[in-house]
Amino acid sequence: MTKPIGAIVLAAGFSKRFGDSKLLAQLHNGNTVVQQTLERIAEVFPHRIVVTRPELIPQLLPLAPGTSFLAFEHAEQGMGATLAFAAQHIGDWRACLVCLGDMPFIKASTYRQIAEQIEEDSIVIPVLDSKIGNPVAFGSVYFDELGKLQGDAGGRKLITLHQSAVRELSIDDPGVLQDIDTPQELARYQDS
Numbered sequence: 001m002t003k004p005i006g007a008i009v010l011a012a013g014f015s016k017r018f019g020d021s022k023l024l025a026q027l028h029n030g031n032t033v034v035q036q037t038l039e040r041i042a043e044v045f046p047h048r049i050v051v052t053r054p055e056l057i058p059q060l061l062p063l064a065p066g067t068s069f070l071a072f073e074h075a076e077q078g079m080g081a082t083l084a085f086a087a088q089h090i091g092d093w094r095a096c097l098v099c100l101g102d103m104p105f106i107k108a109s110t111y112r113q114i115a116e117q118i119e120e121d122s123i124v125i126p127v128l129d130s131k132i133g134n135p136v137a138f139g140s141v142y143f144d145e146l147g148k149l150q151g152d153a154g155g156r157k158l159i160t161l162h163q164s165a166v167r168e169l170s171i172d173d174p175g176v177l178q179d180i181d182t183p184q185e186l187a188r189y190q191d192s
Contacts, residue, residue, distance in 0.1 A: 002094070003092055003093055003094035003140075003186055004032070004046070004047045004092075004093055004094065005045065005047075005093060005095045005096065005115050005118060005133075005137075006047035006049065006090065006091075006093045006095070006096050006097075007041045007044075007045040007047070007048045007049070007096065007097045007111070008049050008051065008083070008086045008087070008090070008096050008097070008099065008134075008156075009037070009038065009041060009048065009049065009050040009067075009099045009100070009101050010051060010083060010099070010100055010101060010138065011023055011034055011050050011051065011052040011056070011077060011100075011101030011102075012051055012052045012053050012056075012072050012075035012082045013075070013079075013101075013102070014075070014076075014144050018086065019031065019060050019152040020055070021059075022102050022180050022181070022186070023060070023102060024059060025102060025180070027186075027190060027192050028156055031104070031172070032059060032063065032101055033101070033180060033186070034063060034064075034088050034101045034102070034104075035106045036051070036064040036065060036099055036104035037100075037102070037103055037104045037106075038063060038064040038101075038111035039064075040062070040104070040107065040108045040110060040111065041108075041120050042067070043101055043108040043109055043111075044111040044113070044115060045097070045111070046066075046095065048064070048066075048067045048068065049065065049067075049069075049070060049079060049086055049089060049090070049148050050064065050067055050068070050070070050084060050090060050189075051066045051069075051070045051072050051082055051086040052069065052070070052071065052072065052075075052100070052101075052116040053071070053072065053073075053075045053179070054071040054072075054073060054083065054142075055103045057069050057071055061167060065089070068114070069176060070085065070086060070089055072076070073084075073169045076145055077150070077151070078150075078151045078152030078153075079152050080149035080150050080151045080153045080154050081149065081150055081151065081156040083098060083146060083149050083154055083155060084146060084147050084148060084149040084150065086120050087143055087146035087147040087149075088127060088147045090116070090143055091142060093143075094120050094136055094139070095115075095118040095119070095120060095137055095139045095140060096137065096139050096143075096147075097111065097112050097114060097115060097118075097135040097136070097137045097174065098134070098135055098136050098138065098154070098155055099111075099134065099138075099164070100113055100134050100179055101109075102179050102180045103134055103135075103175065103178060103179050103180070104175075104180075105174070105175035105178045105189055106134075106176055106178075107174060107175060109172070109173075110126065110171055110173040110176060110185050111125075111135070111177065113169065114126055114135060114137050114169060114171075115137065116135070117167060117169050118138075118139055120139040120140045120141055121135065121137050121139050121141045121165060122137075122166075123138055123142065123158065123162060123165050123166045123167070124136070124137040124166075124169055125126070125137075125159065125166060125167070125168055125169065126166045126171040126173075126176045127168045127169065127170055127171065128170075128171050128172070128173065128174065128176055128177055131177055132168075133171065133176025133177045134179065136174055136176055137158070137175075137176050137178075138155065138158065139165075140164070141165075142158055142165075143157055145161075146158065158188075
């Protein structure tokens, strides 16, 4: 049986620039930011891990049935540390997509496109208009290195270290560049 491809969803940030929890901000369709993100990911990936701060789990759990949640007590250490914590809990996947909880406008078809391109020994990055977007997919060869990340750099360090394994995938989905850091960005992306 082929090993699955899973999704890690990073949702442990502190929303400092947003002023409130951006994950729970309402979209025009009535969903929250994180709810729509998780619904689109769930359309493609039966195996999902959301890593978040312990205090957010009671609010996020009802929004994502069938999703595994990990409580990360040290989110203040940054995105790299959060991703490392998640990577240590992956299990027997052949690859993972590292998704951000504050990117609700990525289409399910985009997640599927990226997943179709990933191999155990490759890294796939979506590119729109020469800009690198999210999510980034990592083959299982890189899981140990993901599990050792520190600080706030996230997986970008591995992209730099393993340039020969990187596949750039041209994507026609502006959602891959639309992470939400301020209420103004949320309003602008929804209305575009």
